[in-house]
Amino acid sequence: MNLILLGAPGAGKGTQAKRIEEAFSVVQLSTGDMLRAEVKAGSPIGREADAIMKGGQLVPDSMIIGLIDARLDRDDCRGGFILDGFPRTLPQAEALDAMLQKKGLKLDTVVSIEVDDEAMVGRISGRFTCAKCGEGYHDSFKPTKAAGVCDVCGATEFTRRADDNAETVRKRLKAYHAQTKPIIAYYDRRGLVQRVDGMRRIDEVTEQVISALRPKT
Numbered sequence: 001m002n003l004i005l006l007g008a009p010g011a012g013k014g015t016q017a018k019r020i021e022e023a024f025s026v027v028q029l030s031t032g033d034m035l036r037a038e039v040k041a042g043s044p045i046g047r048e049a050d051a052i053m054k055g056g057q058l059v060p061d062s063m064i065i066g067l068i069d070a071r072l073d074r075d076d077c078r079g080g081f082i083l084d085g086f087p088r089t090l091p092q093a094e095a096l097d098a099m100l101q102k103k104g105l106k107l108d109t110v111v112s113i114e115v116d117d118e119a120m121v122g123r124i125s126g127r128f129t130c131a132k133c134g135e136g137y138h139d140s141f142k143p144t145k146a147a148g149v150c151d152v153c154g155a156t157e158f159t160r161r162a163d164d165n166a167e168t169v170r171k172r173l174k175a176y177h178a179q180t181k182p183i184i185a186y187y188d189r190r191g192l193v194q195r196v197d198g199m200r201r202i203d204e205v206t207e208q209v210i211s212a213l214r215p216k217t
């Protein structure tokens with residue numbers, strides 16, 4: 001199964017992608033994670049992307065299309081993949097179609113996680129992640145059980161994304177509405193989009209996503 005997860009920043013794409021990975025044995029391809037890895041490694045792509053990401057803008061289409069094109073050729077994508085954070089513009093969606101056709105692959109579903117913008121500012125601003133195992137937390141909605149200790153692996157180091165502050169989140173939401181939202185209509189025309197209510201509790205969103213992905217009898 002090959003699918004795209006769409007949704008505004010903070011809609012919960014990453015959280016739901018991890019759960020879909022487990023439920024359907026497919027691999028999550030997060031372009032945000034790929035870019036953050038490039039920034040950390042100090043590669044030429046990372047050096048170019050760093051300031052753009054910190055400013056809440058989108059990196060150039062050509063940069064991200066090249067990364068995804070190469071990533072889809074890796075063996076772990078053979079069992080299916082979840083695109084998390086890609087495509088984010090119409091040219092990216094068109095490039096994805098061309099690249100899937102070239103590789104003999106097909107898109108099965110587009111899941112759109114629908115949320116209210118204002119709630120996203122609060123949701124994103126308090127996010128942090130365990131530096132060791134990657135478990136995600138939130139200052140208000142999902143704090144660690146013991147202060148400063150990861151519930152999952154016991155580590156005591158955490159990271160916060162440089163672009164997870166209220167000012168940048170508003171810019172990211174603006175970019176989402178201007179550049180990404182139009183691609184829902186692009187996939188709607190092909191009958192591929194399934195919408196879920198992303199304002200519900202995380203487990204309830206997962207239930208909706210999983211039922212959207214199960215073959216209909």
Ligand code: AMP
Nearest residue numbers: 031032052053057058059064085086088
């Ligand atoms: P994310 O982790 O998906 O929220 O992405 C973080 C940031 O990485 C975005 O705000 C963009 O600056 C950049 N980014 C990630 N995916 C893309 C994409 N498909 N196109 C352009 N920029 C992207």
